[in-house]
Each structure stands twice: as structure tokens, then as C-alpha cells.
Amino acid sequence: MPSRPTVRWGIITTGMISSWFVGDLFLEREDSKVEHVIQAIGTSNAQRGQDFVKTYCKGQSPRVYDTYEEVYRDANVDIVYIGTPHGFHFRDCMQAISAGKNVLCEKSFTLNAKQSREIFAAAREKNVYVAEAMWLRHRPIFIELQRLLHEEKIIGDVFRVFSDFASGVDIASLPSTSRYRDLTLGAGSLLDIGVYSLTWARMALGGKTPDQSEMPRILAAQTHEEGIEITTSTILHYASTGQQGIVTSTTKALGAPGEVFAVIHGTNGYIEIEGRTPSAPESFTVWSKQEGNPDRAFFPREACQGKKYEFATLGRGFVHEAENTALDILEGRKESTVMPWAETIYMMDIMDEIRRQGNTTYPVI
Ligand SMILES: NC(=O)C1=CN([C@@H]2O[C@H](COP(=O)(O)OP(=O)(O)OC[C@H]3O[C@@H](n4cnc5c(N)ncnc54)[C@H](OP(=O)(O)O)[C@@H]3O)[C@@H](O)[C@H]2O)C=CC1
């Protein structure tokens, strides 16, 4: 097998998402274009770092640092993956960038759009790569649906979308230091999971690229318990086309795994998207209006033909994001083609407005 180019990762944190991300880097794959190396781990607890290496870094021998800054200073690290809670993303991105490091940082990218803009300005200044790790957008199912909707126009003109993420988290039982409870860490359903329902709606309604950047009119409500936003409902309205989206999220109840979590309506049919969660979609079904049927205001199933598109997931599904990012680095790009800076800012601007209307604020550190 020809040798593949190598990308050396510095992993910030030993938390849950870091373990998911790293675990997927070493899955057996025939078509992998990149050799991933875990060069360094940065953690607040060195023992946890050693345990993390044993459990997740198969065949790797990274340096374990008990500060994040040492990872940023390690000259052998090509790119830093940031897996801290979102309240720390701004601090951690800025520190990594100021040390001259490329960065892939978990979603939601920051607490607000202002922080995102500052990070991108710093990255431009330092000429380094930065991208939000919105893994959903890298998944083949997402890319294929995007193509079918916007290039093939498989259901005609999209005119509305329903999109939900319901994830039952027993917040009251968690310690006050949990990222689901602590506002300094960014607690709340919108930034944690609402960002996914918004992403599906954005993909279906707003066009394929961030150049198509019309801001929707937004009407939003948020409910709080003990100061934590636990349910968000938003109406998006694109004035130029009349398209609408209803986008919801809650941490108060678990959506039924495998059931439809989003529906996209077009002039020639509709699409239902199913999966374990909206962040881990597995299939979608295109219900096309049959030829010869009279036009109707609604498309009942008997008037439609259903075609299910199923997508197997390798590991947890992080390989696509990891490989695309590694290729960005190897090919010298400073922005992700999948999640460019303008797109992160677009999403953050929408979430800022939802939070403004919903009265959700964060202490910005
Ligand atoms: N893409 C996806 O599917 C997912 C993305 N995420 C995103 O990843 C980020 C982290 O989430 P997750 O891994 O679930 O979080 P965890 O609580 O499991 O881990 C966060 C880690 O951050 C470090 N940390 C540093 N300071 C603190 C602090 N004050 N409180 C808590 N942790 C701290 C710790 O690592 P250490 O001790 O090693 O320094 C900790 O293990 C979030 O932004 C979230 O939105 C989360 C889940 C799934």
C-alpha cells in the first residue's frame, strides 16, 4: 500500500467527545487518504491522560501534558482538536492560535457570534487554519441529501422544514459543575443540540453555500429551569422566498431513537430524516408525488412513492470530519470547505438572536 501523508493531532481534553473523536481515527479503512497520529494529549489531570492513551489511542504513544498550553507549544503538533465545553472554546482557540497552531474546535463553536468573529480575525492574522467541528456536515448522508435537494431538486422547491432534537438529560441529578448545568460552560439546549436541528433547517432552506447568506426573520421562545435553558422553539422565515422552518430542541425528553426527527416539504414531495439522533442520522426517505395524480394541497402517502436512502456509519461517524480536516491541513487551506468561517458566523448570528428573544445569557469569560 502506498504510504499516506501524516497529520499529527494534539488532543485537548480527555472528555467524552475527545474519546469519540480519537476512537474513530484508528478504525480499519481501505480508502483512508491520511495517516492520523496522536502526537499529544492536553488534560487537566495527567492520570486521566494516561488512561485515555491506554483506552483510546491504539498503537500510539503521544506525550501527555497536564496543561493545554504545552500542547500548543509542541512543535510536532500539526493541528489541535479542542474538546472542552463550549464556554471555554473562545479561550482555548485563542490560546492555540496565538501559539501558531491550526485548530479544529467542537460545536457550538463559541458562546456568541462576537467570539467567533474574533477567533477568525486572529486566525487570519496568524495565517492558521480554524474550523468548527460540526461533524454532521461532513457525513455522507448530509452531503447526499444536500445534493439531492439543491442540485437534483428531488422534491422541487423546498418551502418549509420541521426539525427537532430531543435529548433527555436529567439535569437536576448532575453536579453543578456539569456542562449541562454550569452557565460558564455554556449550558442550554440550543448550543448543545439545537445547533443540529438548526443545521438541518439551514441546509434545506438557506441554500448550499454561505454566500447565499440571507438572514431569516426569527421568532423564538425559550424556557428555563433553574436558570438553564431547557427548551427552544424557533420559527425561521426567509423573506425573499417565503420559506419557513420550525426548529426545536429540548433536553427535557428523549426523542424516540430511529424515528423521524426532521421533515422537509417541497413542491413535488417531502423528505423524512431518521436516525439514532439528529447528530447521528442513518437514513432519509424521499416521498415523491406520483405522476398523474391530481395536484393537492397535501401529499398523503398513497399519493407518493417512497424511496429510502440508508447510510451505514463507520464507528461513530467522525472519520469524515477528521479526514476532511486533515486534507485541509495537508493542502494548505485555512478554512474548511465544509464548514467555512462565514457559515459558523451565520449560525452563531441566528443563535444569538434566538437567545436574545429567549432571554438566555451567558457569563462570557
Ligand atoms: N460532536 C459531537 O457529537 C459532540 C460534541 N460535543 C461537544 O464537545 C464539547 C465537550 O463536551 P463533552 O465531551 O461531552 O464534555 P465532557 O464534560 O465529557 O468533557 C469536557 C472536558 O473538558 C475539560 N474541562 C476543562 N475544564 C473543565 C470544566 N471546568 N468543567 C468540565 N470540563 C472541563 C475536561 O477534560 P480534562 O480534564 O482532560 O482537561 C473534561 O473532561 C462541548 O462543546 C460539546 O458541545 C459533545 C458531545 C458530542
Ligand SMILES: O=C1OC[C@@H](O)[C@H](O)[C@H]1O
Ligand atoms: O453534540 C452532541 O451530540 C450528542 C448529544 O447527546 C450531546 O449532548 C451533544 O453535545
